[in-house]
Amino acid sequence: MAGYDDFAEIYDAWVQSVPLTKHNQAFYVAEYLKTAGTVVELGVGNGRIALEAVRQGKAVIGVDSSTVMLAQCRQRAEAAGMAETVTLIHADIRDFVLPEPAELIALPFHTIGHLVTTDDKCRVVRQVFDQLAARGRFLLDHFVFNPARARELDRAPRLRAEYTSATTGRDVLLWETSVFDVNEQTMRLFAWTDELEEDGSLAQRRYRRLTFSWLHTDQMRAIIEEAGFVIEHAYGYYDRRPLKDDSPEQVWVARKP
Secondary structure, eight states, X not given: OGGGGTTGGGHHHXXXXXXXXXXXXXXXXXXXXXOOSOEEEETOTTSTTHHHHHHTXXXXXXXXXXXXXXXXXXXXXXXXXXXXXXXXXXXXXXXXXXXXXXXXXXXXXXXXXXXXXXXXXXXHHHHHHHXXXXXXXXXXXXXXXXXXXXXXXXXXXXXXXXXXXXXXOOEEEEEEEEEEETTTXXXXXXXXXXXXXXXXXXXXXXXXXEEEEOOOHHHHHHHHHHTTOEEEEEESSTTOOBOOTTOSEEEEEEEOO
């Protein structure tokens, strides 16, 4: 996700403020570890999930279109002495090509939502199908859209995190707001940081923007099946509870015949 170049600096604070990131990390790492063959993570980012699997002994190939996030991932792998067991590929996830078919390809943490159009979502799922070995598995997740929650969040500024800048040592406030278009199933996300002087005055403010989209569960199921996959499991959260209408997440496990 090239748009994440601008988010790289705040990404850790961003994900740490979301409780589900601990749960999705544990889910994906467990799936990576039990896979005998090649494991690929699309949208690998700074390696939050992949490097934990590598630390536990599983080699992972990571694909991302953000050079900045890939650089962070590479630096972390090198610092941890794991550079030889993680392979990083700079590519668009819609047309990535692997050196050999994989046994598992994962698209974690709502990453499919960064592909705004339905055509692009279908394209990445078809590409995953093409890059998998026979009987290979595809894992992905997405949030379940909640209209009431969207109305609550629409255009409402919210303090997401507080942290200290590693560069300047100043206190930083991380804010966000979203503008929803329910008919188009899209949202524009605005995130900004306020870096503060010791006296509380504003030293610097910086804005970042992303466009995101969502799929309802029936739409997701259709895209996965139309690509040729057989759906093995549809979970409503990372603890593998069944997917229901009121589930907060949709977590899919599909297999290539």
